[in-house]
Amino acid sequence: MLSGKIKRLVTIGSVSALLMCSAAKAELASLSDNELSSVDGAGIGMVFEDFVFNAVTDASNGQSFKISGIKSTKGEDVDITVSQLYIANAGSNYGETLNPVNLGRLVNPYEIELLDGNDIGLDDKAILQFAAPKKIAAGTGYDCVSASAVEGSGACSSRPAGTDAASGEVIIGERPDLGLKLQVQVGANAPDSLSINAKSAVFDGSYLRLWGDDSKNQLVGEYRLNFYTPELSISSCDASGQSCGNTIYMKNFELELVLGNQFQPMSIGVTEAQDGSIQPGNFVFEIASIKDYADQKGYMANLPSNGLRSGCNGNTSCESAWDFFNGYYTNPDFKSNLRIGAMHIGDISGSGQNFGSAKIEGMTIQYLKMSSHDL
Amino acid sequence: MLKNIKIRINVLLLSLLPLSFTAVAELSSINDEEMSVISGQAGVYLSGEITLNENGGPIKNAYFGDCTDDKRCGARIAFQTKQNGGWFVLDDMKGSFSFQGLTLRVRDINSGFGGDGAKFNSQVLEIGLPDQIKVDKFQYTYATSSTARPSDAGFQQTDIYTVEIDGDITMQGNLLVFPTGNN
Numbered sequence: 001m002l003s004g005k006i007k008r009l010v011t012i013g014s015v016s017a018l019l020m021c022s023a024a025k026a027e028l029a030s031l032s033d034n035e036l037s038s039v040d041g042a043g044i045g046m047v048f049e050d051f052v053f054n055a056v057t058d059a060s061n062g063q064s065f066k067i068s069g070i071k072s073t074k075g076e077d078v079d080i081t082v083s084q085l086y087i088a089n090a091g092s093n094y095g096e097t098l099n100p101v102n103l104g105r106l107v108n109p110y111e112i113e114l115l116d117g118n119d120i121g122l123d124d125k126a127i128l129q130f131a132a133p134k135k136i137a138a139g140t141g142y143d144c145v146s147a148s149a150v151e152g153s154g155a156c157s158s159r160p161a162g163t164d165a166a167s168g169e170v171i172i173g174e175r176p177d178l179g180l181k182l183q184v185q186v187g188a189n190a191p192d193s194l195s196i197n198a199k200s201a202v203f204d205g206s207y208l209r210l211w212g213d214d215s216k217n218q219l220v221g222e223y224r225l226n227f228y229t230p231e232l233s234i235s236s237c238d239a240s241g242q243s244c245g246n247t248i249y250m251k252n253f254e255l256e257l258v259l260g261n262q263f264q265p266m267s268i269g270v271t272e273a274q275d276g277s278i279q280p281g282n283f284v285f286e287i288a289s290i291k292d293y294a295d296q297k298g299y300m301a302n303l304p305s306n307g308l309r310s311g312c313n314g315n316t317s318c319e320s321a322w323d324f325f326n327g328y329y330t331n332p333d334f335k336s337n338l339r340i341g342a343m344h345i346g347d348i349s350g351s352g353q354n355f356g357s358a359k360i361e362g363m364t365i366q367y368l369k370m371s372s373h374d375l
Numbered sequence: 376m377l378k379n380i381k382i383r384i385n386v387l388l389l390s391l392l393p394l395s396f397t398a399v400a401e402l403s404s405i406n407d408e409e410m411s412v413i414s415g416q417a418g419v420y421l422s423g424e425i426t427l428n429e430n431g432g433p434i435k436n437a438y439f440g441d442c443t444d445d446k447r448c449g450a451r452i453a454f455q456t457k458q459n460g461g462w463f464v465l466d467d468m469k470g471s472f473s474f475q476g477l478t479l480r481v482r483d484i485n486s487g488f489g490g491d492g493a494k495f496n497s498q499v500l501e502i503g504l505p506d507q508i509k510v511d512k513f514q515y516t517y518a519t520s521s522t523a524r525p526s527d528a529g530f531q532q533t534d535i536y537t538v539e540i541d542g543d544i545t546m547q548g549n550l551l552v553f554p555t556g557n558n
Contacts, residue, residue, distance in 0.1 A: 043554070043555045044552060044553070044554060044555065045552070045553045045554070045555040046550060046551065046552055047499075047550075047551040048548055048549070048550055048551075049488075049548055049549040049550075049551055050547065050548040050549060051504075051547065051548035051549075052545060052546070052547040052548060053544075053545065053546055053547075054544070054545035055540070055544045055545070056542075057542075058542070061542060061543075062541065062542050063541065063542025063543060064539065064540070064541045064542060065538075065539070065540050065541075065542075066538070066539045066540075067536050067537065067538050067539075068536065068537045068539070069516065069534055069535065069536040069537040070535075070536050098545070100547060100548055102488070105488070105491050106484065106488055106491040106492065106494075106495035106499075106551070106553075107491050107494055107495060109551075109553075109555065111555055113555065159489065162489075163489075164489040164490035166490055167489070167490035167493060169486075169487060169488070169489050169490050169492075170489060171489030171490075172489070216457065217457060217458035217459075218456060218457040218458065218460070219456040219457070267456065267457070268456060269456050269457045269460050269461065270460055270461020270462060270463065270519045270520075270521075271461065271519075282519065282533075283463075283519060
């Protein structure tokens, strides 16, 4: 009896061992030199599937989210309570209905990757990049702003909710509603509430690149923020949220902010005094001067006197200086844009005021230094 | 070919025999049907609690204490963005997080995602977020400082703001992590 059992067990064991061997064999295949050369550990893709984030302050439930330690100019404490911070699918009705959303697409995810600096104009540097989904060729993606964009209408990869035409599958949407509601109390004054909401937000094409600068011995970077929303609203109410002032609505809001580039990296540090000693308590944010870079490369000394390329009279160092500045001023990647389709104050559909559209386009930062100071 | 297999089975028989004698009481046979549904892809379900310096850290000096006096008892992280420059500090970090139902598994995606699943057709590491994270009096202070440690010479620090979180935070969904090619 026992021996029969053992026999059966052993047979099953050995057969399963054999099966495992053959299965493993089928999974493996050798890589050719050609295939191997293209393998590299470029990055990690991340997609949030069916994602909802919500942090609230609700005293009755023992929930709180506070920021304190800030003082007003009169020395009164400023207490900020985060009433709500949410990320949910479009159609949330300003954070009331939190439905799941996807952030990033499997075919174009959020990424953490290491870039070869030689590919992006930063010679012999390894660059750490945090990137939102990339933009795609114009006309192959979705309009960045419209919450009802269809395929082929723009360059953004993130899609609004709908149905995929090719597969017929439901798209739950990759454009979240975002909101932050704050309650601000200064000293013993009655608290005010401030609420900022963005509908169907798109961040495609945004990235943060970080690397080390040898001459400054400092961490420097390049930041590009693309932020598109069909409606960005800001409102202020009393603490209960009942008595509200007029809401400012910005329709079809497009921000393309560029801070720093490969010639003018941005840096952030703790303030130093004139003598180089550290004065803590304040920070300094700087975008390097393009003139410094051009000086260093010898471009400034070689510019044609009349500003025209023909004024170089064939001098190659003069022509390369002219070409550098021409490239710098014409490259759209170095320019910041802000477009507001329409600004409404008050009731957006009825009696509110429409202040029309506003645009700031093609802004180039040649040098920027901001430092904070105590009052 | 058949001969080869036979030989292999015999070798396996010999090697498995001593093992099966000791294990026999625990084992029972499974049939082909039962075997066919077995695969090694079960994930991990995690619940846990992370508490940071609830009763102070190991260092006790003029600056750090044990949470009963007016000294700081939380953890301190200082980072510098410039050589010989000032320090950004996350100071007095303390409190706890607890969660239930963080899951980890490998998932094969070849459909869904509004048509992206079929194009992707690959495996991802799925981190199932725990739905609710209970935060118990978590706080930190953001500051800038002249030195990394409060015990260093010439230490000066300015606290900029303090964040305090208490209660439940909703975090639903799955985080899918996968390698991406160089594009």
